[in-house]
Amino acid sequence: MRNFIILIFILITSSLSANEWEDKKVFSNGKNTNSLSILSSTDTSFFAPIIKSFLDKYPDIKIEYFVTGTASLDEIFRKSPEKYDIIISSAMDLQLKLVNDGYAKKINQIDHPNWAKWRQSLFAFTIEPAAIVLNKKAFKNIAIPKTRQDLIKELRSRSTFFRNKIGTYDVRKSGLGYLFATQDARTSETFWRLMEVMGGLGTKLYCCSGDMIDDLVSGKIAVAYNVLGSYAEARKKKSDEIEIILPADFPTNMMRTALVSNSSSRVKTSETFIRHLLNTQTEKNNDKTHSLPPLFLKPGQQTIILEPALMTYLDKLKRKTFIKEWERAIIQ
Amino acid sequence: MTSELKVSGSLQNRLMFTLISGAAVLGIILFFIVRGYAAQIAQNGQDDILEASLSSILDAVVIQDGSVEVDFPYASLSMLDTELDDRVFYSIYNDGILISGYEDLPLPEKINTEISIFNTIKYKDTNARIASAKRILIGEKERITISVSIAQTQDALSRTLNRISKNVALFGSGFFILVTLLSYWATATTISPLMRLASSVTKRGPQDLSPFEKKVPSEMYPLVTSLNKLMTRLDLSLKQSEDFIAEAAHRVRTPLATVRSYADATLQRVTKKENRDALRSMVRAIDEASRAASQLLDHAMITFRSDNLQKEPINLNDLVQNLIDNLAPIAEMKDIELKFKQEDKIELFGDFILIQNAIRNLIDNALKYSPYEGIITVSIGTSPISFLEIHDQGPGFPPKDLDNLTMRFTRGQNSNGIVGSGLGLTIAKDVANAHGAKLQLSNHEKGGACVTLLF
C-alpha cells in the first residue's frame, strides 16, 4: 500500500491564515477529488496514522489537518464553522457545548456505544487518563507516590527540593486542563489542598502536555500533575526517563471526541471519515503502532461522562469563581 | 307479473357498519384521550425535573462581597440528562441584565417567585420546554432580582409519546378487530331468524299460503303477523276470485245458452230470409260473446300461471291424441279429416294445463278456418328440434298480418264470418314464451295456414 501512496507533507506558511497554528499539514496522494479539513487539538504525530490508513482506503481524498489548543480551537471554530468539516478535541465539555449549541451534524448510521456518544453527533474515540508524571532521576531515593495524598506528603516533606520543580496546566489557557481541574475539584477536596501545596512551592504553568513532558525529560521540573497519559506513554517509549503514575485515590479519565460541523459542505466524506476513525479506534482494531489509546473501558474504570452537566463549569459565573479560587491557590 | 324489487343495502351490513364505525370512532377518541393524557403526564415529568433544576440554580445564588455569585451544583444540569441526550439551555439575569447563559433564550415578561412558569417554545430550530422563575436577594445595600430560565429540548419526550401512541394505536387496533369480530357474530346472530324466515318463505311452493307458526323474536312478531294475515287474505281472495270467475262464467253462459236455444227453436219456424239472417246474426253474436269470455278467462289464467308454472313431465303425443279425440266430433260435423302424424315421441317438462290449452286453441283455429271436407294435419317430430305443427287447408294467414297476429285481440283480415276473439294465438304464444318455446306462423306452399311450436 505504502508503495503507491505518496504522502506529501507540506508546511503551510502562516500568511494564509490569521490563526497561529501549532501545526498544519496536508495529507494527499495527488488525486484530490475530495478534500476534508480537520480542526484538531491532537498532535499531528498522534493522529497521522489514522489519516494515513484512511487515505489507504480512500486515495482520492485530500486532508488538511490543523492543530491548535483546545480553548482556541473552540474559539476558532465558533467564529467560522463553515471552514472546517471535522472537529477533534480532548476538551469534552467544550465539544459537548458545541453540540448543545447546534454546531454538530447528526450522523444516524453509526453504531456506537451509548456512553461514548452524545446526541448521535459527538463521538468519543479514545479513553485517556490524566496522570502524575515524575522524573525518574529526581525520585531516585524517594518512594514513588501512588496517590495525590502521597504526593502532597512528599512535596511538603521536601519543599526545598521541589521548589520551582513542579508543573501543571494553566487552566486559564488550556481547555483540557480546565476540564481535568474542574473534574478533580468536583470529585475531591484533595485537589484544592494539592493546588495550595503546589502554589506554595511555586508551580510552573503550561499550556500543553507536550511542553510539560519536555521539561520533565530535561529535568527542569521533577513532577507534573494532570499530564495527558497518552502523550507521556508515547514519550516514555522513546526515552525511559519518566515515570507515569495513575493516581490510585481517584483516577480521572477523559475521552477524545470528534464531531462533524453542521455547516460542513462535505458531509458524506466527513461521515465516512468518522466511521473510519471509530472503526480504527475499537479495542479489536487498534493498531499497536498507533499512539492513541483505543476506546476501551477496563472493568471498574471510570470516565468523565458525556452529559449536559459538563457545561456546568463552562458557565461564565462558575468559571470566574473557579478560576478566582484556583488563582488564589496556585499563584501565591 | 312481479316487478323487480329494488335492493337497498343489507340489514346485516348496515348493522355491522354502524357497530364497526362506532367502534372506530370510539377507538379514535380513546386514542386521543389516552395520548393526550400520556402527553400531559410526560410533560409534567419533564416540568418537574426542569423545576428542580431551576430551583437548584436559584438556591445557589449568593451575594458575596457585593457581587452576585451563582455557584450552581453539577447536579443542576446533570439531572437533565435524558436517554436521547436532550439539549439544555439556560440563562441567568440580574435585574434584567444577562449575567450568564444563552442571551437569546427568551425570558418571559412575568415571572413569579417560588412558582415556576412553563412554556413550550421554538428555540434553535427545535421545540423546547422552558421553565422560568425568579428570586429576590436582599444584600447589605441593594435588593436584586435574579431571574433564571432553563430549557430542554423534547426529543426523549416525543419518543416516549410516540411509543405510547404506538402502543395505544396497537391496543386500539386490537380493540377494533375484536369489536369487528364481535359485531360480525352479533349481527349474524341477530339476523339469523330473519334469514330463516326468508328461506322458509322461499322454500314454499306457490300454492302454500298457510301461516308461519315457528317461534320468532318479538321484533319480528309484527312482520310475521302481518305476513300471516296477508297470506290468509291472499289465500281467501284467490279462492274467492276463482270461485267468482267460475260463477260469473256460469251466470253469463246459462242465459246465453237459453237465448241461443230460443233462437235455435225459432229458426225452425221462421221461413222469411231476413228474419232467418237476423236470427243467425244473433246466434253468432252469442257464440262470439261466450267464446270471448272463455278465452279471456283462459288468458287470465295463463297470465296467472305463467309466473308460477306447475311443471310436470308431459307426454306430448298422448296429450295431442286426447285433444284430437275430443275434437273429432266437431271435425266430423264439417267432414274435416283430423290427421295425426307422429314421427317421434316427445316428452316435455311443462305446465300440462297451459300446454293443452294452447294446442287446443291452435287446433280450434284450424277447425274454424278449414273448409268442408278439408284435411288438418297435426305433426309431431324431433328433427331438427322438437316441434308440433298444425297445418290446415284454409285461406292461410294474410302475409302482411303475419307479424302481429299474436297480438291481443288482433284478428286476420280474412276472419270475417268466423267466430273468434283474437286471443287464441296470443294464448298459444304466451304459453310458448312461458316455456321457452317459440310459436311460428307461416303459410304452407301448397296453401293453408301452418302453425309451428318449436320446443
Add this chain to the structure above:
Amino acid sequence: MKYLLVEDNHELANAICSRIKLDGHVIDHTDKLEDAIAFSDTGEYDLILLDIMLPDGDGRSFLKHHRDLKKDTPIIVLTARSQVSDRISILDLGADDYVTKPFDHAELDARCRAVLRRKSGATQPIIKFGDVTFSPLAGQLSINGKIVNLRNRELRLFELLLNARGQIFSKQKLVDRLFAFDEDVSDNAIEVYVGRLRKHLESTSLKISTHRGLGYRLDND
C-alpha cells in the same frame, strides 16, 4: 234411443228436448239432482245429459254416484264452466264428454252420436229396407251387403229423410238440421248433397223425390 236430461234451466231444457224429439228419440227431463238419481236408478237410458250446477247440488256428485254403481250409461256433461281444469276434473270423474254452454245443437248432436257409437259396440240398432241396411249409430249404409262410403252430411241427410219417410222437408229445414249455426250455407249446398245421395240410392227401392217449392221426400216404393 232414450235420453235423460238433467237441467234446471227450463227454456234451455225445452229447446234441447224438442230438438232431440225431432230426431225421433225419447227424452225424460228433470231439474233436480235428487230426481235425476231416482230416474237413472229406475229407468234404462241410452244417454244422460247432465248439467253441473243444479239448485240442489253439484252434478259432479251424480257422476260419482253413477260410477260407484258401475253403470255404463254414457254421460255428457253440459257445463257453463269452460276452464281446462274444470273440463279435466269432469272427465276424471267419469263423464264421457262435455259441451260448454252455450252450445250449438249440431255440436251436441255430433258429440252424442260419437259417445253412443263408442259405447254401444256390437249391439247397434239396424234399419232395413229391402236391400238397404242402415246402422244409424255407426253411420253405416250398405246396399246389397256392400258398404257405401258416405260423407257425414250425406249420412245425416239420409238418416233425417229415412226417419221421417213420406214427409216433405223444405231446403231451409234441412239446412237448419244439417249445418251448424255459424256456417254460411247456400240453398244449393242441399241440392248437391241430395244429388249425391240420389246417386247412391239409384239401385234401391228408396227414392228421393223433389217437390218444387216445397222440398224433398224419401219414399219406399
